[in-house]
Every structure is written in C-alpha cells, then in structure tokens.
Amino acid sequence: MDHHSYSHAPHEHSHHEGPSAVFRLSAATVLNIGITTAEVIGGLLSGSLALLSDALHNLSDSLSLILSAVAQKVSSRSRNRRKTFGYQRAGIVAALINSVLLIAVSVFLLQEAVVRFFNPQPVQGFIVLVTAAIGLVGNLVSALFLHHHAHESLNVRSSFLHLLADTLASGAVLIGGVVIFYTHWYWLDAGLSLAISLYIFIEVYRLLKTTVNILMQGAPQGFNIAELEAAVRKIPQVFNIHHVHVWSLDEHEQFLEAHLNLNTDLPVSQTQAVLAEVGRLVKEQFHITHSTFQVEYECCPGVGAIVEEAR
Incomplete structure (x- = not known):
C-alpha cells in the first residue's frame, strides 16, 4: 500500500x-x-x-x-x-x-x-x-x-x-x-x-x-527536467522521481509537482525531513518557488519516467 x-x-x-x-x-x-x-x-x-x-x-x-x-x-x-x-x-x-x-x-x-x-x-x-x-x-x-x-x-x-x-x-x-x-x-x-x-x-x-x-503551463524556458531528476536522486533516501510537472504561474513564480519513491518505508517524521531536503534543493538549484511531492514506497504506474511522453 x-x-x-x-x-x-x-x-x-x-x-x-x-x-x-x-x-x-x-x-x-x-x-x-x-x-x-x-x-x-x-x-x-x-x-x-x-x-x-x-x-x-x-x-x-x-x-x-x-x-x-x-x-x-x-x-x-x-x-x-x-x-x-x-x-x-x-x-x-x-x-x-x-x-x-x-x-x-x-x-x-x-x-x-x-x-x-x-x-x-x-x-x-x-x-x-x-x-x-x-x-x-x-x-x-x-x-x-x-x-x-x-x-x-x-x-x-x-x-x-x-x-x-x-x-x-x-x-x-x-x-x-x-x-x-x-x-x-x-x-x-x-x-x-x-x-x-x-x-x-x-x-x-x-x-x-x-x-x-x-x-499553456509549459516548463520555463531553459528549464532542464533531466538535471532536476538527477539532482533529486542524489539524495540518499530517494530511489526515484517521476510524474514530474513544472510550470510558471507568471514570470516570477515556478511550480513543481512530482512523485517520489523512497528506498525504505520511513515513518512520517523522517519522511518530512526528506521532503524538506528535496524542497530546499529544488528551490536553491532550480528556483522553484512552490513544490508539492507525493511520496511512495511501492511502485506506481509511470515509475522510472520523468515525464509521460505522448503517444
């Protein structure tokens, strides 16, 4: 579950x-x-x-x-x-x-x-x-x-x-x-x-x-989602990041939504610490002003994909 x-x-x-x-x-x-x-x-x-x-x-x-x-x-x-x-x-x-x-x-x-x-x-x-x-x-x-x-x-x-x-x-x-x-x-x-x-x-x-x-809620010009994924995966407790969505509210604010797979089934208190670390990373390195993460331990459809490609 x-x-x-x-x-x-x-x-x-x-x-x-x-x-x-x-x-x-x-x-x-x-x-x-x-x-x-x-x-x-x-x-x-x-x-x-x-x-x-x-x-x-x-x-x-x-x-x-x-x-x-x-x-x-x-x-x-x-x-x-x-x-x-x-x-x-x-x-x-x-x-x-x-x-x-x-x-x-x-x-x-x-x-x-x-x-x-x-x-x-x-x-x-x-x-x-x-x-x-x-x-x-x-x-x-x-x-x-x-x-x-x-x-x-x-x-x-x-x-x-x-x-x-x-x-x-x-x-x-x-x-x-x-x-x-x-x-x-x-x-x-x-x-x-x-x-x-x-x-x-x-x-x-x-x-x-x-x-x-x-x-159209496109990614900001010059934004590299692959670089963000690689940076987040360097955090020890994170196994995978997928279903990534990045967009701009206006010319000042950038939003991020993503699913995170963790390596272990952590308690809520430790999970919050991991989320805080990921939030700081995306804000400082990628200028994300608002981020939302869905944390998962078991896999979900689309795991391993940064973005679901249109077919």
Whole structure:
C-alpha cells in the first residue's frame, strides 16, 4: 500500500511593483492619447500613410495601456477560495491580448504600405516632420515611465515594447519627413510604413511565445527536467522521481509537482525531513518557488519516467 504525503516549499507572491506600475501606465496612457490625436490630424493634413500608421499604432497602444493598467491592478489582489492561485495571471492574459493586437495592427499596416508603395501619393513633408517630432518626444517620455518596471512584469514589458516601437517609428517618420520635404520621394512614406509594420511583427513574436508558454503551463524556458531528476536522486533516501510537472504561474513564480519513491518505508517524521531536503534543493538549484511531492514506497504506474511522453 502506498504512503502519501505532501511537501509545500515556502513561496512568496511579489507585488511590489503594483501601485507604482499602475500610476506609470496611467500617465503613459494619457500621453499616448495626446500623441494619437496629434498624429491623426497631422496624417490627414499631410496625406502621410506612415504618420497615419504610427497614429493607428499609438491608438492600439492607448487601448493596450488601459488594459495593462487594469490587469496590473487586478493582479495585485490577494488569492481567495475561488482563485487559489491568486490573480497574477491577469497580467499574462493582458500581455497576450496586447501581443495579438500588435500583430493585427502590423498586418493591416503592412497591407496598406504595399498598396501605397506601388502607387505613391503626394505628402506634405513639413507637416509630417513637425507631427513626428511631437510623437517622438511623447513616446520617449512614455517609454521612460515604464522602463524600470519592464524588467519585472510581462504585462508592463508588453506595454513598454509598444512604446519603444512607437518611439522608433516616430523617429523613422521624422527622418522620412525631412527627406520627403527636400527630395519629394513620396514612395519613402510607404517604405517607412512597411518597415514599421515589419518591426512591430518581429518584436512581438518573442513576447507572444513566452506568454503562450506560461498560459499553456509549459516548463520555463531553459528549464532542464533531466538535471532536476538527477539532482533529486542524489539524495540518499530517494530511489526515484517521476510524474514530474513544472510550470510558471507568471514570470516570477515556478511550480513543481512530482512523485517520489523512497528506498525504505520511513515513518512520517523522517519522511518530512526528506521532503524538506528535496524542497530546499529544488528551490536553491532550480528556483522553484512552490513544490508539492507525493511520496511512495511501492511502485506506481509511470515509475522510472520523468515525464509521460505522448503517444
């Protein structure tokens, strides 16, 4: 008969960036709405597709920033009996929506740029220059607002990448406005719009890949389950580890579930000591913030396997 017990390694929930991040996201949103308005007016007056593309991108960013601010606030709520893992993944869901929105915008702009490239339209270079300069300064300030928190939250990072792309796009449009003003190379406007669209698409790919992996409960990037299994088996009382599941709750917390086969039928007090040792090992060497182990003395189906492979 199997003997079962559970070990819960200490884990912490980090929300230190919450209130400050919400304030910065809100400030960036106000700035972004102002930039969008200026670029729409400038784009219509000048006939610039690149400027209107940047305006549309900024509009999507404004919506994304609002979504991120709401998600950041929700994710700071404490866990309860219905949400036993808490609300940390609200930010991950927001990052996913932001990423999908960015891809949709980039595809639309790409299509419009290709059409305009083969049918260039006259553009008022001076209006483009002035409006792009306003957008550049505004986007740069907004990006600086979020830079600190971009390293701590995928949600904030997605918004930061939005604003960084906007800053680079405004810079490119500014340079394009200068060139068009002096050379009348109207095809350059469509070329810039094309480049902006491709840049957005490429930048969002890595963020989307990470976000989907978390939501699919995949193992964290670079995590080596075989190394974890080998390290745990070095503990004298452990014979085998199997049915291993590793996933991330968000970008900060990593969870582990596994079955442990012990060499001998130990009393509960000694079993707890073994579990504590295994918990410390996976936390210190593999950065697992929460671990749960089912202890067994006799074998169970799947013993000897680290992960059940799909057939």
